[in-house]
Every structure is written in C-alpha cells, then in structure tokens.
Amino acid sequence: MRLIGKYAVVTGAAQGIGEAIAKRLVEEGASGVALIDISPEHAKEAASRMDDSGKIAFGFGCDVSNQERVGEVFAEITQKFGRIDILVNNAGITRDAMFHKMTDAQWQSVINVNLNGVYNCCQEIICGMRERKYGKIVNLASVSAFGNMGQTNYGAAKAAVIGFTKCLAQESARKCITVNAIAPSYVDTEMLRQVPDEVMQRFLSAIPAGRLAAPSEIASVAAFLASDDSSFVTGECIVVSGGSYM
Numbered sequence: 233m234r235l236i237g238k239y240a241v242v243t244g245a246a247q248g249i250g251e252a253i254a255k256r257l258v259e260e261g262a263s264g265v266a267l268i269d270i271s272p273e274h275a276k277e278a279a280s281r282m283d284d285s286g287k288i289a290f291g292f293g294c295d296v297s298n299q300e301r302v303g304e305v306f307a308e309i310t311q312k313f314g315r316i317d318i319l320v321n322n323a324g325i326t327r328d329a330m331f332h333k334m335t336d337a338q339w340q341s342v343i344n345v346n347l348n349g350v351y352n353c354c355q356e357i358i359c360g361m362r363e364r365k366y367g368k369i370v371n372l373a374s375v376s377a378f379g380n381m382g383q384t385n386y387g388a389a390k391a392a393v394i395g396f397t398k399c400l401a402q403e404s405a406r407k408c409i410t411v412n413a414i415a416p417s418y419v420d421t422e423m424l425r426q427v428p429d430e431v432m433q434r435f436l437s438a439i440p441a442g443r444l445a446a447p448s449e450i451a452s453v454a455a456f457l458a459s460d461d462s463s464f465v466t467g468e469c470i471v472v473s474g475g476s477y478m
C-alpha cells in the first residue's frame with residue numbers, strides 16, 4: 233500500500249502490461265487511477281475488472297498520438313482527481329518490417345504512438361508536477377532500443393523514449409519529480425501474438441530465465457518507480473529481461 237492518496241494515469245491500459253500496471257496501482261492503494269486507451273469500451277471494462285467499487289479506476293478513450301484529444305482527456309481527469317501525481321506512458325504499437333520494405337505509414341504510426349504519445353502526455357502533466365514539486369513519470373521503453381531485426385521504427389521510438397526520459401529527469405530532479413524508463417524484453421501479451429512461432433522459439437532460447445515475462449512482473453517494477461521507494465532513482469532505464477541483457 234505505497235500509493236495511498238496518489239492519483240495516477242496509465243496509458244494503453246485496457247490490456248496487457250498497461251492493465252497489469254493500473255491494477256497494481258489500485259492494489260497499492262492509489263486514490264484514483266485513470267486508464268486511458270484508444271478503445272474507450274475496453275478501457276472502461278478493464279477499470280471495472282480491477283475496481284468493483286467504481287470509485288477508484290476509471291476508463292477514458294483517447295489516442296495518445298492525437299494531441300488535441302490528449303489535452304481534452306487530461307483536463308477531464310485533472311478535474312475529476314484534482315491533480316495527477318503519477319503518469320505511466322505505456323501505450324505502444326509495433327508495425328514490424330525490414331527497413332527496405334518499411335512503408336511510410338509503418339514508420340509514422342510507430343513514431344506517433346510510441347514517441348509523440350509520450351511527449352503529448354508529459355506536456356499535459358509536467359507544469360502541475362513542477363508547481364506542486366512532486367511527480368513520478370514512468371515510460372515503457374523496450375530492449376528493441378538496443379537493436380532488433382524488423383524494428384527500425386519501434387527501436388528508434390523506444391531509444392528516443394530512453395533519451396527523453398534521461399533529459400526530462402535532469403530537468404525535473406530539483407522539483408522532486410522522478411522520470412524513469414522500463415525496458416522489458418519479451419512479455420506475454422497480445423503484442424507478441426504477431427510474432428511467428430519459429431521466431432518466438434529463437435527468442436525463448438536466448439532468455440536465461442527460459443520463459444517470457446508475465447505482465448505483473450513489469451507492473452511490480454512500475455509500482456516501485458511510481459512509489460516513494462524510488463525517491464532517489466531518476467533518469468534510469470531498468471531492463472527487465474530474465475537475464476537476456478546483462
């Protein structure tokens with residue numbers, strides 16, 4: 233119960249890692265958790281799965297790459313909660329292709345959601361956090377930032393998220409705002425269902441732990457970074473990879 237009295241926003245929270253993080257924040261005693269997702273119905277369903285009281289978790293529909301809509305939804309959440317203490321930028325997509333076959337649409341969509349989405353959401357909360365001298369920002373990166381076949385778009389976006397995290401952490405440290413990233417390797421979510429079986433077997437054989445991560449194993453790291461247990465941890469990128477990146 234490390235988050236009593238705290239108000240949080242998690243993006244891409246209708247399923248997978250985002251849902252596991254939002255659920256964990258509720259379990260840690262947060263007073264309010266806003267689940268943002270491109271699908272408003274799925275966001276609301278996820279909120280009701282983790283909070284039958286209907287008083288703590290709330291679903292909101294928003295495409296994080298749509299700056300205008302992000303502005304509207306954060307205004308709505310701020311009005312409801314009074315303030316936002318924790319922002320978890322988790323929404324992400326893949327549109328994999330070898331670079332010589334990559335379309336402009338595949339490039340742009342991945343940069344827009346994975347990188348510009350982080351920019352859009354951080355812009356909405358940073359001034360309030362600076363005024364109140366308190367904030368916890370957690371950005372979902374990926375080990376693809378360190379190189380992965382077929383993911384120049386995704387790897388570029390995630391590497392940029394790590395750079396963004398470190399720069400914003402430096403700017404914000406004296407305002408008692410921590411900004412950190414998590415770089416998971418392979419997590420058992422819908423995102424991985426697009427990976428062909430033979431490729432997945434290759435991935436698995438390269439993980440010392442011999443298995444995929446569960447979404448809850450990323451959520452526990454996010455909860456640490458969202459809590460005051462990480463008060464002197466900022467600008468870090470925590471790799472959660474079952475030993476693949478030592």
Ligand SMILES: NC(=O)c1ccc[n+]([C@@H]2O[C@H](COP(=O)([O-])OP(=O)(O)OC[C@H]3O[C@@H](n4cnc5c(N)ncnc54)[C@H](O)[C@@H]3O)[C@@H](O)[C@H]2O)c1
Nearest residue numbers: 244246248249270295296322323324374418419421422423
């Ligand atoms: N699954 C993995 O192996 C893995 C590994 C490393 C990093 N990650 C990162 O973790 C994060 C979560 O991944 P996941 O595996 O849970 O994915 P997922 O596909 O299971 O869930 C992603 C969620 O984000 C939502 N979303 C997609 N585009 C959105 C947008 N434009 N605006 C708002 N919501 C949007 C989806 O509707 C979905 O609910 C992503 O940033 C991903 O890049 C995942």
